[in-house]
Amino acid sequence: MLVRRRGAFLLCLATATAAAIVISVVLPVRYEGVGRLTVDFESPDSLGAEALAQATGADAVTKLQTQVSVLETDSLAWDVIKRLRLDERPEAAHRKAIIGPIQCLSRPGDSISSVGPECRRMLIDEFHDRLHVQTVPRTDIIEIRYRSRSRELSATVVNTLADIFAERNFQTKYAAAMRASTWLSGQLAEVKRDAETAAEKYIAYQKRSGIIGTDENHNILIERLTAINQQLVVAESERIVRQARYNVARNGDPEALIGMSPGSTLQVLHTEEAGLKNQYAQLNSKYGEAYPRVVQLRDQLDQAAQATAAEIDHTREKMKNEYDAALSSENLLRSEFEQQKQQAYNTNEGAIQLALLKRDVDASNELYEQLVKRLKEAGIIAGIRATNVTVIDPADIPVLRVEPRPVLNLAWGIVAGSLFGLALCALLESADTTIATLNDVADLCPLPALGIVPRLTDHNGRTLTPVAKNGKNRIATLDWPESETADAYRSLRTALLLSNPGAPPRVLLVTSPLPREGKTTTSVNTAVVFAQKNRRVLLVDGDMRRADVARYVEAESRGGLSAVLAGDDPAKYYISHPDLPNLIILPAGERPPKPPDLLDSDRMRKMIETWRDEFDQIIIDAPPVIGLSDSVILSTMADTVVLVVRAGQSKRQDISRTIEILNSVDAKVSGAIVNDLDVHGLGYYGNDFSLYSHYFTGNERKSGNA
Numbered sequence: 080m081l082v083r084r085r086g087a088f089l090l091c092l093a094t095a096t097a098a099a100i101v102i103s104v105v106l107p108v109r110y111e112g113v114g115r116l117t118v119d120f121e122s123p124d125s126l127g128a129e130a131l132a133q134a135t136g137a138d139a140v141t142k143l144q145t146q147v148s149v150l151e152t153d154s155l156a157w158d159v160i161k162r163l164r165l166d167e168r169p170e171a172a173h174r175k176a177i178i179g180p181i182q183c184l185s186r187p188g189d190s191i192s193s194v195g196p197e198c199r200r201m202l203i204d205e206f207h208d209r210l211h212v213q214t215v216p217r218t219d220i221i222e223i224r225y226r227s228r229s230r231e232l233s234a235t236v237v238n239t240l241a242d243i244f245a246e247r248n249f250q251t252k253y254a255a256a257m258r259a260s261t262w263l264s265g266q267l268a269e270v271k272r273d274a275e276t277a278a279e280k281y282i283a284y285q286k287r288s289g290i291i292g293t294d295e296n297h298n299i300l301i302e303r304l305t306a307i308n309q310q311l312v313v314a315e316s317e318r319i320v321r322q323a324r325y326n327v328a329r330n331g332d333p334e335a336l337i338g339m340s341p342g343s344t345l346q347v348l349h350t351e352e353a354g355l356k357n358q359y360a361q362l363n364s365k366y367g368e369a370y371p372r373v374v375q376l377r378d379q380l381d382q383a384a385q386a387t388a389a390e391i392d393h394t395r396e397k398m399k400n401e402y403d404a405a406l407s408s409e410n411l412l413r414s415e416f417e418q419q420k421q422q423a424y425n426t427n428e429g430a431i432q433l434a435l436l437k438r439d440v441d442a443s444n445e446l447y448e449q450l451v452k453r454l455k456e457a458g459i460i461a462g463i464r465a466t467n468v469t470v471i472d473p474a475d476i477p478v479l480r481v482e483p484r485p486v487l488n489l490a491w492g493i494v495a496g497s498l499f500g501l502a503l504c505a506l507l508e509s510a511d512t513t514i515a516t517l518n519d520v521a522d523l524c525p526l527p528a529l530g531i532v533p534r535l536t537d538h539n540g541r542t543l544t545p546v547a548k549n550g551k552n553r554i555a556t557l558d559w560p561e562s563e564t565a566d567a568y569r570s571l572r573t574a575l576l577l578s579n580p581g582a583p584p585r586v587l588l589v590t591s592p593l594p595r596e597g598k599t600t601t602s603v604n605t606a607v608v609f610a611q612k613n614r615r616v617l618l619v620d621g622d623m624r625r626a627d628v629a630r631y632v633e634a635e636s637r638g639g640l641s642a643v644l645a646g647d648d649p650a651k652y653y654i655s656h657p658d659l660p661n662l663i664i665l666p667a668g669e670r671p672p673k674p675p676d677l678l679d680s681d682r683m684r685k686m687i688e689t690w691r692d693e694f695d696q697i698i699i700d701a702p703p704v705i706g707l708s709d710s711v712i713l714s715t716m717a718d719t720v721v722l723v724v725r726a727g728q729s730k731r732q733d734i735s736r737t738i739e740i741l742n743s744v745d746a747k748v749s750g751a752i753v754n755d756l757d758v759h760g761l762g763y764y765g766n767d768f769s770l771y772s773h774y775f776t777g778n779e780r781k782s783g784n785a
Contacts (some may be wrong), residue, residue, distance in 0.1 A: 087764035091500035092493065099492025106483040109226045112233035114474035116241050117220050118146050118248075119467040139219070147212050147221055156206045158243045159236060161191050166202055170228040171236075173205040193688055210240075220471065230476050237474035245468040254465075270450055274290070274443035304419045311412040318405035325402040328395040336742075348390050352383040439602060470612060512730045519731065520724060520751045526738070529574045529721065529750040532601065533563040534757045552600075552631045556607040557658055568604040572612070575719070578749050581715035584718035585691055588621075590701040590710040592733040596725040597754035599627040602700035605721075614695040619665045621699040621713055623674045626667035628700055632656060639668025643686060644677040663694070679712045687716050704737045714746035726756040 081088055139524035150153070165171040166185040173182045182197035194202070211224040222241060227233040316654045360375040366373055514520060520528050535543045535555055551706070555564040576583045589596040589605065599622070606618040623641050632654055641785075643649040649665060656662040671677055699717065700708040714720050720741060724734055734751070741748050 080504055080508050083503075084507050087507055088497075088500035091503055092496035095492040095496025095499060096489065097492075099488040100289075100485075103483045103485040103488045107228055108480050109228055110233045110477040110479075110484040111224055111226045111481040112235075112237040112474040112477055113472075114223045114234075114237040114241055114470065115215070115220050115472035116223070116468060116470045117242075119219075120141065138578045143214055143219060147214060149247075150212045150221065150223065150240065151207065151210065153203050154239065155243055155247065156203050156210070159240050160202055160206060162243070163232075163235065163239055164191070165206070166191065166194055166198070167234075167294035168229075168232065170232055171205070171209075173201045173288045210236075212451075223407065223474070224674075225474075226481060230478075234474040234476045236433055238470075241468075241470050241473070245470070248468045264643075269444070271444055274440070274446075277439040277443045280439075286673075293689055302581045304416070307416045311416050314405065314409040316414045318402070321398070321402040321405040325398045328398045344390055346517055348383065348387045351418065352380065352387055355380045355383055409562050418653070454772070480642070512732060513727050514724050514729045514731065514734070514753060520734065520753060526722070526748055527578075529568050529752045530567060531726075531756045532567045532571075532597070532767040533754045534755050535559065535562060544725045552603075553632060554603055554607055556611070565608075568601075568608045571601075571605060571721075572608045573606045575721070575749065578719065584747075584749065585695070586687060586697045586716065586718045588697070588699045588701050588710070588713050588717035588720045589723060590720060591703050591723040591725075592705050592729060592737040593703050594625075598703070598723040598728055599631075599700050601721070601723045601752065601754060602698055602782060603628065603631045606662055606664075606676035606696075606698045607656075607659065609696045609698070610656070610659040613661065615661050615663070615693075616696045616698065617663045617665060617690055617694040619690075619697065619699045620667035621678070621709065622702040623667040623677070624702055624707075624709075626670070628664060629666045632664055641671045641674075643668075644680065644682050646682070649686065649689075675708045675712060678709055683713075684716055705733060706738055711740060711744055711746075714741055714742055714748075717747070719747050719749040722751040724751055725754050728755075 160166060160574060164185075167187055167189075169181055169184060172184045174180065175182065182195070183201050185194060209226045211226075213222050213224075214220070215222055223237050225233050225236040225240075252654065328456065359373065359380055362370060362373045362376060368377075369372070480542050518528075520526070523584065555562060559565055575587065578584065587605070589598050602618065606616050610616045618628060619640060621624055621630075621640065626639075627783040629639075638647065638652045640652075642652060643665070652665060652668070654666065655662045677683065687697065700714055701713050704710045722734070722737065722741075738748065
């Protein structure tokens with residue numbers, strides 16, 4: 080693409096390079112002053128400004144970029160202009176163009192207030208155009224650059240801007256500190272009143288609740304409550320035991336009651352009664368009930384039973400009294416426990432309220448003391464923190480210029496010209512629909528590419544004219560038999576013969592989409608290479624509208640194909656080539672009124688069949704396909720059709736249309752050949768083609784079967 084469009088590419092490259100040279104010559108010489116400063120964001124701040132800044136979420140990068148933006152503000156720019164009176168300096172004034180007249184230049188002695196709004200805006204914009212402020216990567220350093228035609232002015236502007244920035248920073252922070260001090264003075268009285276009110280509330284609540292302190296009284300109540308709780312647990316356990324014994328006694332089971340009172344009177348009476356019952360049973364069974372001792376024992380047994388029953392009743396009454404006493408003791412202890420618990424609740428609530436009031440008093444007093452301390456320190460701190468801006472590298476008078484840079488401008492011009500040249504070449508290539516290479520034909524249509532015919536050139540690469548001085552067209556395969564062009568036609572011959580190895584095509588129709596694409600030249604040279612292979616060849620000029628074949632032989636064409644189709648004998652119009660006797664040429668003859676009617680006739684078909692018997696190869700040079708029906712008619716009679724396209728001239732849409740027309744009549748198209756291709760200019764054979772150049776050095780005329 081670059082080789083084909085080298086003119087456009089070189090034009091863009093030359094234009095961009097020339098523009099770079101002009102810019103390097105026209106641009107005025109400028110020098111650049113460079114200064115560096117740092118801003119300390121970790122200075123002590125007794126008024127808490129740093130803590131406030133951290134609370135807002137501003138990080139160090141954001142703070143540093145903020146300072147860069149401050150340095151680029153219009154107010155700082157105008158302060159520098161006023162201090163240095165840049166409105167009176169021609170080297171700092173604004174120009175309409177690079178070398179245009181100066182605008183808004185004040186006269187010496189004029190007041191700065193005489194500068195109008197338009198000129199002020201113009202001066203500030205010019206200042207910003209020459210100023211460049213940036214941060215040094217991975218540092219807290221800010222770099223200031225200013226360009227001017229004056230070396231001294233470039234350094235002076237940078238140093239003045241740094242000084243004004245430091246002063247502005249100091250004034251801003253000092254004013255902020257003093258405003259904070261004034262505000263603190265106004266708030267101090269209110270804070271003092273709040274502290275006194277909190278102390279009064281604390282004292283009043285102490286008097287009202289009677290709580291002097293919270294720790295000692297609170298501990299005594301807790302200890303008393305714990306002791307009563309322990310006694311209540313013991314009393315509750317005792318009551319449960321007494322209640323269980325009373326329930327057993329109340330149920331009336333003497334044996335259970337006796338088992339609960341070991342060693343008691345009831346147990347003794349029960350033992351005696353059991354002994355009497357044993358004696359009574361023994362004597363009664365031995366002597367009978369009337370025996371005196373039995374009677375005596377029965378009386379004693381009755382008395383013992385009465386005594387046991389009386390003792391059981393007495394024991395039940397005793398257990399009931401013990402249960403009632405345990406229950407009463409438990410109830411008394413529980414009542415006391417609830418009273419003590421309520422008193423502890425009340426005391427605890429009062430202590431909490433008193434503690435809250437005490438905390439308010441302490442907080443108010445601490446705030447008041449801190450404000451008093453800050454207020455006393457505010458004025459001192461405002462003076463101590465003069466500024467957090469430090470100029471670490473003031474600008475020196477520059478030695479080397481920064482504008483213009485001829486080498487850099489030239490490099491940029493070459494790069495820009497190359498890029499624009501590539502873009503223009505790509506645009507022209509996409510807009511160009513002509514055939515450039517053999518691949519274009521192969522990609523465009525489903526036909527085999529038969530080959531290329533290079534442009535006829537000498538060994539120095541100059542194009543050779545195909546027309547001799549006598550007006551006769553020269554034939555490459557005869558006049559330059561060892562040239563690349565002649566070898567291309569021989570390759571075409573081989574491709575046609577091998578297209579159908581069993582039966583090579585004998586009737587060959589050569590046509591093209593449009594005129595002047597090289598179909599006649601291809602027909603003549605193809606006929607020559609077939610004749611050089613010792614084949615009897617008939618070259619028929621089928622283009623009765625132009626009749627170009629006759630210009631390749633030294634003979635007058637007073638008759639030809641048109642006369643043959645009218646009924647004449649073709650042999651009388653045959654012309655033998657002087658160098659190749661086996662090459663017979665049938666000219667087109669005079670132009671008939673309607674060539675398609677003559678071609679589409681039985682006479683034409685009969686002649687082709689006759690020629691098949693007389694000749695080994697019949698080559699018909701046909702008119703173009705688009706716009707004419709001659710080639711379409713002849714294509715139905717030929718064994719194969721060769722489509723000739725011209726590199727850089729034939730268009731893709733014309734080739735597509737031609738193929739559609741030929742396919743519509745079922746013509747057998749063997750392929751396409753690209754004619755007049757500049758293989759050397761396009762680098763078609765690659766960089767190593769020079770190794771084979773000695774094969775194509777014969778430009779002298781050869782004849783016969785050379």
